[in-house]
Amino acid sequence: MNKTVFQQIVKSILESNSIMIFPHVIPDGDTIGCASALKRAFTKIGKKAQVIDEKDIPDYLKFLTQDYEDWEEFQQDQPDLCIAVDCSDLGRLGERKDFFLTGKRTVNIDHHPTNTCFADLNYIDDKASATGEIIFDLLKGLNIQFDPFIAEAIYSAISTDTGSFKYTNTSTKSHLVAAELIDMGVDLNEVSVELYQNTRLEKIRLEAEVLETLEIICDGKVASAYATEDMLKKTGATMNETEGFIELLRNIQGVEVAIFFKETQTKEIKIGFRAKQYADVSKIAMKFGGGGHVKAAGCTINDSLDQAKKLTYQATEEMFRKLQE
Amino acid sequence: MNKTVFQQIVKSILESNSIMIFPHVIPDGDTIGCASALKRAFTKIGKKAQVIDEKDIPDYLKFLTQDYEDWEEFQQDQPDLCIAVDCSDLGRLGERKDFFLTGKRTVNIDHHPTNTCFADLNYIDDKASATGEIIFDLLKGLNIQFDPFIAEAIYSAISTDTGSFKYTNTSTKSHLVAAELIDMGVDLNEVSVELYQNTRLEKIRLEAEVLETLEIICDGKVASAYATEDMLKKTGATMNETEGFIELLRNIQGVEVAIFFKETQTKEIKIGFRAKQYADVSKIAMKFGGGGHVKAAGCTINDSLDQAKKLTYQATEEMFRKLQE
Numbered sequence: 001m002n003k004t005v006f007q008q009i010v011k012s013i014l015e016s017n018s019i020m021i022f023p024h025v026i027p028d029g030d031t032i033g034c035a036s037a038l039k040r041a042f043t044k045i046g047k048k049a050q051v052i053d054e055k056d057i058p059d060y061l062k063f064l065t066q067d068y069e070d071w072e073e074f075q076q077d078q079p080d081l082c083i084a085v086d087c088s089d090l091g092r093l094g095e096r097k098d099f100f101l102t103g104k105r106t107v108n109i110d111h112h113p114t115n116t117c118f119a120d121l122n123y124i125d126d127k128a129s130a131t132g133e134i135i136f137d138l139l140k141g142l143n144i145q146f147d148p149f150i151a152e153a154i155y156s157a158i159s160t161d162t163g164s165f166k167y168t169n170t171s172t173k174s175h176l177v178a179a180e181l182i183d184m185g186v187d188l189n190e191v192s193v194e195l196y197q198n199t200r201l202e203k204i205r206l207e208a209e210v211l212e213t214l215e216i217i218c219d220g221k222v223a224s225a226y227a228t229e230d231m232l233k234k235t236g237a238t239m240n241e242t243e244g245f246i247e248l249l250r251n252i253q254g255v256e257v258a259i260f261f262k263e264t265q266t267k268e269i270k271i272g273f274r275a276k277q278y279a280d281v282s283k284i285a286m287k288f289g290g291g292g293h294v295k296a297a298g299c300t301i302n303d304s305l306d307q308a309k310k311l312t313y314q315a316t317e318e319m320f321r322k323l324q325e
Numbered sequence: 326m327n328k329t330v331f332q333q334i335v336k337s338i339l340e341s342n343s344i345m346i347f348p349h350v351i352p353d354g355d356t357i358g359c360a361s362a363l364k365r366a367f368t369k370i371g372k373k374a375q376v377i378d379e380k381d382i383p384d385y386l387k388f389l390t391q392d393y394e395d396w397e398e399f400q401q402d403q404p405d406l407c408i409a410v411d412c413s414d415l416g417r418l419g420e421r422k423d424f425f426l427t428g429k430r431t432v433n434i435d436h437h438p439t440n441t442c443f444a445d446l447n448y449i450d451d452k453a454s455a456t457g458e459i460i461f462d463l464l465k466g467l468n469i470q471f472d473p474f475i476a477e478a479i480y481s482a483i484s485t486d487t488g489s490f491k492y493t494n495t496s497t498k499s500h501l502v503a504a505e506l507i508d509m510g511v512d513l514n515e516v517s518v519e520l521y522q523n524t525r526l527e528k529i530r531l532e533a534e535v536l537e538t539l540e541i542i543c544d545g546k547v548a549s550a551y552a553t554e555d556m557l558k559k560t561g562a563t564m565n566e567t568e569g570f571i572e573l574l575r576n577i578q579g580v581e582v583a584i585f586f587k588e589t590q591t592k593e594i595k596i597g598f599r600a601k602q603y604a605d606v607s608k609i610a611m612k613f614g615g616g617g618h619v620k621a622a623g624c625t626i627n628d629s630l631d632q633a634k635k636l637t638y639q640a641t642e643e644m645f646r647k648l649q650e
Contacts, residue, residue: 059578159490159491164489164490164491165484165489165490165503166484166489166513166517166521167513167517168513168514168517170507170513171507172504172505172507172508173504174504175500175501175503175504175507176500176501176504178490178500179497179498179499179500179501179504180497182495182496182497182500183497188491188492188493188495189493189602192491192492192493193601193602196491196576197575197576197601198576198578199573199576199577199578200577200578201541201545201548201577201578201579204536204539204573204577205536205539207536208533208536208537208539211529211530211532211533211536212533214529214530214533216526220526223526248524248529250522251521251522251523251524252524252525252526252529253384253523253524253525253526254526276518276522277514277518
């Protein structure tokens with residue numbers, strides 16, 4: 001928390017006329033919630049504000065992006081201010097990186113501890129459960145009146161990034177901000193229906209296929225399952241829609257490590273790992289050239305699915321053996 | 326909210342020595358969270374406090390019930406105070422009803438609008454998202470110092486009864502109380518692992534079977550699935566473990582009504598209905614002698630599964646036809 005930078009960002013916004021807001025690639029609820037709240041808020045105080053998105057908004061977030069515009073033409077004029085939200089590095093802006101850097105001033109607002117501070121003004125608070133919490137403070141610092149849309153956008157940011165207040169990043173502040181946002185007019189039915197009751201039928205059909213592949217090993221401490229290109233063809237789902245399946249495995253009673261295999265091409269298996277309480281799955285992922293965090297990691301094995309299973313099971317069993325020593 | 330009753334309950338607790346706390350049958354997180362918080366809190370201020378439970382605590386709540394004792398012997402002495410938590414009527418106490426009524430004084434603390442006010446002192450607040458919110462206020466009214474266990478018990482009550490802050494009963498106050506409880510030492514990792522990462526493997530296997538039965542009708546507006554006794558035998562799951570499956574169906578994009586069939590015996594089909602936004606499923610359930618709320622209702626049809634599907638599909642289609650008129 002750096003009050004000087006915060007005040008400089010407030011000043012930059014007030015001094016700017018055209019402001020471009022950049023969410024990250026493969027957007028999630030936090031980055032879109034922040035971008036939508038900022039666009040609405042800046043417009044309210046007379047700025048020309050646009051969201052420069054990758055045009056790949058997932059269905060469950062479309063209720064927040066109705067007023068996003070085609071932005072190609074805006075690239076002609078140099079914007080006064082470009083703001084990246086929830087982006088830990090410039091790579092998270094994908095093809096839009098160069099446009100971002102054309103801003104007379106650039107701002108980077110984020111909560112990832114690994115943020116590379118790539119802008120002129122960088123406000124990074126890794127204590128924030130979501131970048132949405134920082135945007136909440138920023139709009140208050142700007143004395144902008146919240147309306148129900150802004151409140152819902154920020155509520156969505158915090159709700160999705162905390163797994164609906166279940167993940168351990170959920171803090172006292174997450175709940176205090178959520179309380180204030182509900183007071184400001186969040187329609188919780190709308191938000192819940194859009195964010196959490198919006199599963200594509202194809203994804204449910206894929207889930208049924210994937211659950212058929214469930215394997216339990218290591219005396220019940222490890223659960224695994226997989227998705228293949230054939231399953232995608234059969235169900236019409238996309239590989240991105242396997243998101244969340246690994247948590248279903250980890251949520252099984254007694255399971256400490258969940259492993260999920262995605263057969264993206266012949267001989268290219270992408271593998272995700274999750275730990276529940278005490279295991280460090282980043283160590284398993286690193287054995288195969290991958291990495292990640294203690295409780296969430298991943299790697300790629302260029303071999304058959306069977307071989308990928310064999311190798312990762314061995315590594316996982318070895319990890320549990322070492323833990324028992 | 327009745328301040329006089331609230332103060333009378335506070336006074337009754339302070340004046341009592343032995344206090345018996347009654348959760349409801351088929352206990353959920355709210356009733357157990359409240360009971361566990363009260364037992365701990367009353368013990369802290371020197372009372373003889375016991376939870377009189379049905380001895381059917383589900384696994385995901387056992388982290389809150391470690392200090393529950395065998396209570397048969399306590400039935401000998403007339404307790405000074407008996408408190409029912411989260412029970413809308415005496416029937417919710419099951420076999421323990423008579424024991425409850427032996428209390429020199431009886432107290433009923435609840436948030437269900439249908440509460441029948443069956444005790445000497447009845448404190449019912451249907452604005453509370455969970456009875457846990459009321460217990461939070463009660464312990465403050467008693468000037469009892471919260472410890473992390475009490476905080477986790479009440480947090481669990483509110484978290485489970487609001488679907489982890491997703492249901493529309495979630496209020497400003499739910500979040501404000503949650504914020505304060507986290508400050509008081511809730512271990513969110515422990516609470517989340519116990520409450521939400523504790524699915525029996527048998528239930529996951531049943532889910533795979535059930536998802537195979539998924540049907541989409543009425544131009545995608547209705548999703549249905551079923552569970553049979555045969556599936557329970559095959560997977561080792563219980564019929565109670567179908568809880569939550571109907572929400573999976575309702576959460577499908579475009580689905581307004583979800584229908585779930587439980588073939589509990591030959592020719593006894595229990596049917597659940599859920600609506601997402603605008604349909605009133607209580608009307609469908611009532612056609613078959615059932616009932617419930619606008620968005621959650623149920624009925625029983627004493628016929629074959631095929632016949633039950635046919636009848637409810639017809640009634641649902643008719644409802645949609647009428648909505649379009």
